[in-house]
Amino acid sequence: MNLTPEQETLIQKAPLKTFLESLKPLKKTEAKNLIAMRCRTDPLLFARYFFPHHCRLPFSSMHRDFFEKYRRRLIPDILARKGWREAIAAPRGFAKSTIKTLILPIHAILYNYERYIIIISATLRQAKQRLKNIKNEFLTNKLLRDYYNISIGSDRRRSWTQQTINLLDCQAEAYSAGTEIRGISWREFRPTRIILDDAEDSALVESAEGRAKILDWFNEVIEHLGDSYTIIEAIGTLLHPDSLLANLLRRPDFEARTFRAVLTFADDAALWEKWRLLFANLADYNRLETSRQFFLKNRNAMLKGSRVLWAAKEDYYSLMSQLATQGRRAFYQEKQNEPDAAESRIFDRKKFRYFILEGDKLLIEQPGDAPRTIPLASLSIFGFLDSALGNRKTSQSDFAAIATVGIDKDGFIYLLDVWMRRVPPTRQIEKIFELHERFKYDRFGIEANCFQSLLMLPLEEERKRRRAAGGIWDVPVIEIVQHNKKEARLLALEPFASNGWLLFNRAMTEEFLAQMEDIPHGRHDDGPDAVASVVVLCRGIKADGKAQNKNSADCVRAAHKSLALY
The missing domain is CATH 3.30.420.240 (Nucleotidyltransferase; domain 5)
Known part of the structure; x- marks a missing residue:
């Protein structure tokens, strides 16, 4: 299908519903070409269409923010682009890695938006697993392989390692935080995109020495790893008020965003305290049902004023259940990205x-x-x-x-x-x-x-x-x-x-x-x-x-x- 640049632009900018309707009378091959063309600048459709096994629930505002920020900065000529830096604190279990370290890197590889991707996690095992997830999609996602004519020969597969893959003129590598990876390059490129995904060890971050070590490593190694076109993304959960991620969120040269599972807490704290006593009553073998019925009876009053980030995954009731069972410190750190709140007095003898x-x-x-x-x-x-x-x-x-x-x-x-x-x-x-x-x-x-x-x-x-x-x-x-x-x-x-x-x-x-x-x-x-x-x-x-x-x-x-x- 031969289209003019103007027609391609119309396809990419048409409302999604209009675009999908326009595919119905087309032949399968023509429809495939148009979908691939549209997905070039529509990463959200790309995620929904090719990764339904990962995207089973409606996206949250956080996910849409990820897609939109990525879309706005798509520049085909890597050498001509100006790199940027961003730091994102996201709640644990909210699919941040699925989008940031799986779907979007695959999109960038398929459309040649990146040439040399570095993935860094707290441990080498974690980083290897994230690279393996990308590899598995290219090998087993039949829809993706069919639409993009992906053919991976045995020679290429043999050249892949647990830490390195090369496909469609793009290299991707996995490293652990703290690794000395100075001066690396692939062909004429220094790393074009560096993704630090949960790069901090939850045990090491508790000590001042551990925090200083990872911060020094970032300043001395990661900051000088790329070039003027390099994108640095740090995403994770805030583990400490003085963690690496916390420091990056405060830096003026990083675009910083913090997401919380609970956007606003319910107005009636007294009703929720009554619910908590029922929920935590070990003497009541039916306590889960008892507390649930209390909630259903008072649902409107108990939900008034509450707002959550991803209701399709964790609604307010689910989050309050986690707060009751995990404790304030764990909840505010893992779900709210507020380690400062978690550091206040944990035990009060009066209670x-x-x-x-x-x-x-x-x-x-x-x-x-x-x-x-x-x-x-x-x-x-x-x-x-x-x-x-x-x-x-x-x-x-x-x-x-x-x-x-x-x-x-x-x-x-x-x-x-x-x-x-x-x-x-x-x-x-x-x-x-x-x-x-x-x-x-x-x-x-x-x-x-x-x-x-x-x-x-x-x-x-x-x-x-x-x-x-x-x-x-x-x-x-x-x-x-x-x-x-x-x-x-x-x-x-x-x-x-x-x-x-x-x-x-x-x-x-x-x-x-x-x-x-x-x-x-x-x-x-x-x-x-x-x-x-x-x-x-x-x-x-x-x-x-x-x-x-x-x-x-x-x-x-x-x-x-x-x-x-x-």
Whole structure:
């Protein structure tokens, strides 16, 4: 089909509905040619038409912004264009990578808008996977291959690697953040488009040293990697107020955009708090249905004033459910791109649920009502030792901490005791047996990282000594290797405390409560860390029966699995 430049322009600028109607009387080959012609300057149609398996839901305003900004800057002559830079903070799970690092790069390759694309992620594995996704579309997307006459011979396929593909006169490569990739080029081109997609490691970004390292790498390596025509795109979720992405969003030479899952929160916070109490009520086995019915009954009032970014994917109810279960910090960071809000006080003792331990019963405080009584014997009891070397010479030294909890059949966890002292390991071991006499542990965990793993030998010696003396000796101890960083363990306590799933003994010490309220910036957090570990331990073993009645190996596997996922 031979068309004049004017006719091509009309096809590309015609309203989409008009364009699609004009295809109906045409032959298949003619229609294919026109669709390919239209898609040259219509990336949204390109995405919808050729990637329905990725674009099942209506696009959000964020996605339309991606397509429109890309469309406006389409310049066929790469060497003549002026490059630009943009930084985008987008909510987790909102298909930012699908569009920015899959569909649009494929569009640029097919229409020769790019010649040398660099994809960078936090790890090489992530970057390779993103490149593999592009490769798979060229190999398996039959509609795409048919319309664009894509033929990939065996020789070309053999030349592809996990980090490199070459197709239609364009090279694409994958690298991990921090890689020394200075002075790279392909043919006469320096990188024409550099995409940093989730380039920051969530663990490294928590330390000032890690943040400084990635920022220096960007300034020294990435900034000088391209040429005057190079586009630099940084897209991800804000992991810290001083992260690389946060710094780029503040730079005057970057076009910055921040998207949030919740655009405006509902006006009636009181109704949502009533809903949250129903939603989080572990004693109600039908709590999801109960809370849902409450929402449906009050739907109009509860949704008044609310606006969300992508209702087709996550409506307001879904997002509020995530806020309730994940906690404020995780939600505001991952969905709202507001790590500053997440950094405010996470735990407030005034909002904790409390009980009083009187002998062998717990009196659960109920505002406006008489305390509810729970027998201590009805709970499965768990303990955990977060050991320390026991240096008493300075207040800077860590505490050894033993946390004891009970869990009921509904899953409520009662923090019975937190013992914290700067004492040597021998005294810590003695305290385990003393507390076992009081609480009769069903399972007791000891951290087995670093020097703590050496505690098992003296513990066994103390066990033998007590047994020979006729004392309490049968503490069911398991060693636990902590795989996640302490801060992640501590912050995971938030939904338990905020939803009332973790109840606190009124006898908790001021030192412990202060440590809770100082998370994540306190000088000491040994007590809360022991609590975080014992919460995982008790949830790894079902509480509807005594743990010692279960197969010991199964209990250990369950506990380790739970800790690994924490």
